[in-house]
Amino acid sequence: MTVQEHLSRFEAVAKDPAGQLKGHLAQGRKVVLTAPVYTPEEIIYAMGLVPMGAWGGDMELRRSKEYFPAFLCSIVQSIVELGMAGAYEGASAIVIPSLCDSLKVLGQNWKYAVPSIPFIPMTWPQNRTPDYARDFILAGYERLIRDLEAATGAVFEEERLEEAIRVYNDHDRAMRELAKVLAAHPEVSAAQRSAVFKSAWFMDKAEHTAWVTELLAALREAVVGPKKLPVVTTGVLADAPGITALLDEYGFTVAADDVAAESRQYRTDTPEGGAPLERLARKFQAMDCCSVLYDPQKRQVEHIVRLAKDSGAKAVVMLLTKFCDPEEFDAPLIKKACDAAGLPMVQIEVDRQMVNYGQARTMLETLRDTLTA
Amino acid sequence: MSEEIKKHRPPPDPNSAKYKLGQIAAKAYSDAQAAKDRGEPVGWCASNFPVEIPETLGLAVVYPENQAAGIAARGGGARLCEISEADGYSNDICAYARISLAYAKIKDAPEQNVPMPDFVLCCNNICNCMIKWYENLSRELNIPLIMIDIPFNPDYEVSDGELAYVKAQFWDAIHQLEALTGKKWSDERYREVMEYSGRTSRAWLAATACARYEPSPFNGFDLLNHMAVMVTARGKKEAAEAMETLLKEYEDNHEKGVSTFRAEEKYRIMFEGIACWPWLRVTSTGLKSRGINMVTTIYADAFGFIYKDFDDMCRAYCRVPNAINLELSRDKRIKLCRDNHVEGLLVHTNRSCKLWSGFMAEMSRQIGQACDIPVVSFDGDQADPRNFSEAQYDTRVQGLMEIMEARKEAM
Ligand code: SF4
Ligand code: SF4
Numbered sequence: 001m002t003v004q005e006h007l008s009r010f011e012a013v014a015k016d017p018a019g020q021l022k023g024h025l026a027q028g029r030k031v032v033l034t035a036p037v038y039t040p041e042e043i044i045y046a047m048g049l050v051p052m053g054a055w056g057g058d059m060e061l062r063r064s065k066e067y068f069p070a071f072l073c074s075i076v077q078s079i080v081e082l083g084m085a086g087a088y089e090g091a092s093a094i095v096i097p098s099l100c101d102s103l104k105v106l107g108q109n110w111k112y113a114v115p116s117i118p119f120i121p122m123t124w125p126q127n128r129t130p131d132y133a134r135d136f137i138l139a140g141y142e143r144l145i146r147d148l149e150a151a152t153g154a155v156f157e158e159e160r161l162e163e164a165i166r167v168y169n170d171h172d173r174a175m176r177e178l179a180k181v182l183a184a185h186p187e188v189s190a191a192q193r194s195a196v197f198k199s200a201w202f203m204d205k206a207e208h209t210a211w212v213t214e215l216l217a218a219l220r221e222a223v224v225g226p227k228k229l230p231v232v233t234t235g236v237l238a239d240a241p242g243i244t245a246l247l248d249e250y251g252f253t254v255a256a257d258d259v260a261a262e263s264r265q266y267r268t269d270t271p272e273g274g275a276p277l278e279r280l281a282r283k284f285q286a287m288d289c290c291s292v293l294y295d296p297q298k299r300q301v302e303h304i305v306r307l308a309k310d311s312g313a314k315a316v317v318m319l320l321t322k323f324c325d326p327e328e329f330d331a332p333l334i335k336k337a338c339d340a341a342g343l344p345m346v347q348i349e350v351d352r353q354m355v356n357y358g359q360a361r362t363m364l365e366t367l368r369d370t371l372t373a
Numbered sequence: 374m375s376e377e378i379k380k381h382r383p384p385p386d387p388n389s390a391k392y393k394l395g396q397i398a399a400k401a402y403s404d405a406q407a408a409k410d411r412g413e414p415v416g417w418c419a420s421n422f423p424v425e426i427p428e429t430l431g432l433a434v435v436y437p438e439n440q441a442a443g444i445a446a447r448g449g450g451a452r453l454c455e456i457s458e459a460d461g462y463s464n465d466i467c468a469y470a471r472i473s474l475a476y477a478k479i480k481d482a483p484e485q486n487v488p489m490p491d492f493v494l495c496c497n498n499i500c501n502c503m504i505k506w507y508e509n510l511s512r513e514l515n516i517p518l519i520m521i522d523i524p525f526n527p528d529y530e531v532s533d534g535e536l537a538y539v540k541a542q543f544w545d546a547i548h549q550l551e552a553l554t555g556k557k558w559s560d561e562r563y564r565e566v567m568e569y570s571g572r573t574s575r576a577w578l579a580a581t582a583c584a585r586y587e588p589s590p591f592n593g594f595d596l597l598n599h600m601a602v603m604v605t606a607r608g609k610k611e612a613a614e615a616m617e618t619l620l621k622e623y624e625d626n627h628e629k630g631v632s633t634f635r636a637e638e639k640y641r642i643m644f645e646g647i648a649c650w651p652w653l654r655v656t657s658t659g660l661k662s663r664g665i666n667m668v669t670t671i672y673a674d675a676f677g678f679i680y681k682d683f684d685d686m687c688r689a690y691c692r693v694p695n696a697i698n699l700e701l702s703r704d705k706r707i708k709l710c711r712d713n714h715v716e717g718l719l720v721h722t723n724r725s726c727k728l729w730s731g732f733m734a735e736m737s738r739q740i741g742q743a744c745d746i747p748v749v750s751f752d753g754d755q756a757d758p759r760n761f762s763e764a765q766y767d768t769r770v771q772g773l774m775e776i777m778e779a780r781k782e783a784m
């Protein structure tokens with residue numbers, strides 16, 4: 001297969017989560033939805049269930065308004081919209097973590113908006129590094145497992161978690177490698193890159209790793225395309241077709257990303273040593289540099305500047321999800337740090353109902369002109 | 374014009390609860406300033422951070438949310454919000470946070486000044502927005518941040534796991550503060566604070582429960598003013614005494630058949646949400662002019678900080694509004710509606726507060742059904758005056774009144 005053929009496979013999956021859901025069910029597997037931003041997918045996977053990401057969709061909001069006021073982010077709104085429209089029917093449960101205020105209320109609304117799919121909370125500690133936080137994470141896992149067993153009839157066995165952790169660590173590594181390799185392949189478009197990352201949410205991770213590995217092999221053989229303008233993307237989501245199309249149109253390539261639905265997922269592996277559940281808890285404790293994780297030193301700010309420098313990016317493109325508190329609080333600090341580092345930054349407000357990309361177009365056009373002047 | 378009215382007002386009675394409570398609230402600020410002037414470290418503290426900790430340690434703190442409410446009520450909300458917005462903060466962010474971050478930058482607001490902090494105390498039991506806000510304060514002012522994470526509880530009861538996690542953090546915070554300020558924790562002093570807090574809380578619960586009388590001996594808007602003391606000073610002796618005075622006044626009012634609601638009480642409603650501080654007069658008059666008394670709010674329940682020991686105190690902080698699930702939130706409100714013979718629910722859909730407004734639609738539907746009362750909502754904001762429309766408020770309140778009226782006639 002050529003690189004382009006590989007990429008089309010990913011694109012087909014990314015465009016059709018409903019088809020993926022059907023496919024898993026047809027194979028006799030049970031599906032558990034996972035809401036943003038972090039859920040212990042390894043536990044779900046270890047129980048023989050397929051975790052599928054539910055980050056909403058680009059669509060008009062109608063019925064979600066019965067639950068949410070207009071000023072909550074379009075991610076939680078469209079998750080409920082899709083749920084009410086029956087798009088997730090067949091899934092056995094949804095796991096929603098408590099990482100931001102909008103996610104907290106998503107869980108509460110879900111119970112009444114989509115009663116056919118049980119809500120399972122995952123309450124993470126924000127003060128996550130002390131030892132006592134680990135006990136709290138473990139208590140959260142216990143509760144999660146109990147609820148998953150009740151919702152799906154599947155059974156949790158800790159030995160099988162060992163294997164799931166291996167699958168996920170392998171996937172993390174493959175995705176990190178992919179991000180690095182893609183930075184050197186500007187002929188892979190922003191839209192295609194986004195599809196590879198997005199498809200990971202809908203596939204069995206072992207299978208996704210296999211596909212990514214094959215893509216990496218194909219890339220190694222491929223002719224590198226002409227240079228483009230390397231940028232770092234940051235935000236919650238970067239999958240809006242209108243945005244990736246503009247990045248491509250103006251000649252940008254994603255040198256690295258700090259996107260919650262993309263590379264933030266793959267930065268931290270589960271460490272070795274100890275009982276599997278405890279290892280998994282230590283993974284969460286080790287996570288960092290993300291707007292929904294308590295960050296008293298604001299390491300996230302420096303992280304973005306460093307990421308840009310290390311990846312050779314010439315600018316930072318912040319895709320700020322409208323009404324996303326966590327990101328909106330970080331934005332001014334990131335801007336300041338980029339300014340101080342002499343790194344151009346554009347801030348583009350995005351949501352899942354975007355039809356007008358005029359402002360984004362102007363900003364990216366101006367950025368291109370600045371970088372090529 | 375208001376100057377003229379003020380001139381003709383009789384001087385406040387220094388023995389009245391209103392006067393005492395006002396003094397306590399004002400003294401909280403002047404005490405903190407005095408501490409600062411003496412060279413002692415001063416903190417900025419989240420409203421639902423366990424006040425027992427700074428109180429027991431003898432640390433002066435001020436409350437940015439209170440300050441922001443004060444600034445907003447005195448007309449400075451838009452000015453400070455715009456300063457933050459010019460710095461890149463989205464106007465979608467909670468207006469209290471925008472005001473506070475602006476103040477941290479300009480360090481002066483004649484509406485309500487506070488001493489600049491040497492540390493900040495954050496507790497996210499009311500929202501995670503708080504975490505982000507305090508992280509930024511800590512970074513911009515380059516001062517330590519002490520954080521107690523009290524997760525949103527998806528369950529009805531507080532689990533042992535949550536309690537253990539929260540308790541460990543309380544001690545962690547105490548030890549961090551001891552190291553930072555040189556002050557020492559004293560169990561004896563803590564017991565004293567716990568006792569006063571219990572006394573204040575009991576009086577508050579009993580005073581707010583006087584709304585069960587018909588007519589109610591008080592205007593519910595009073596509670597919004599007295600709340601500041603419950604938030605910031607409930608562990609102080611003076612607060613306990615002032616609240617007990619308030620209770621006595623309400624009981625006396627009832628005996629005498631008078632009320633601080635200075636109109637005929639035709640309808641009794643529950644108000645849901647934070648007050649619209651910049652539009653306090655408008656929102657209050659819109660009700661009073663129609664004979665609608667807001668007899669209760671969740672604040673009546675929220676400040677019942679009565680606990681028997683340290684564990685129990687930790688549990689109480691896990692059960693503040695905004696930390697509890699829809700069902701427990703709903704049931705607390707249903708109880709208030711029933712106990713106080715509420716005939717309608719007026720919901721403030723507060724643009725600033727995603728958590729509070731986020732499941733309000735479903736919760737108020739359930740309350741309306743359970744109590745068989747009409748529910749009407751309006752759009753507003755607790756501190757950004759730009760997010761409120763007087764005309765919409767008026768129409769909605771009129772609508773609520775008409776339903777209540779029709780129901781009375783049908784009875
Ligand atoms: S986009 Fe932001 S506000 Fe919305 S769920 Fe994600 S982190 Fe929360
Ligand atoms: S108004 Fe809401 S978002 Fe703002 S500080 Fe209070 S609880 Fe948090």
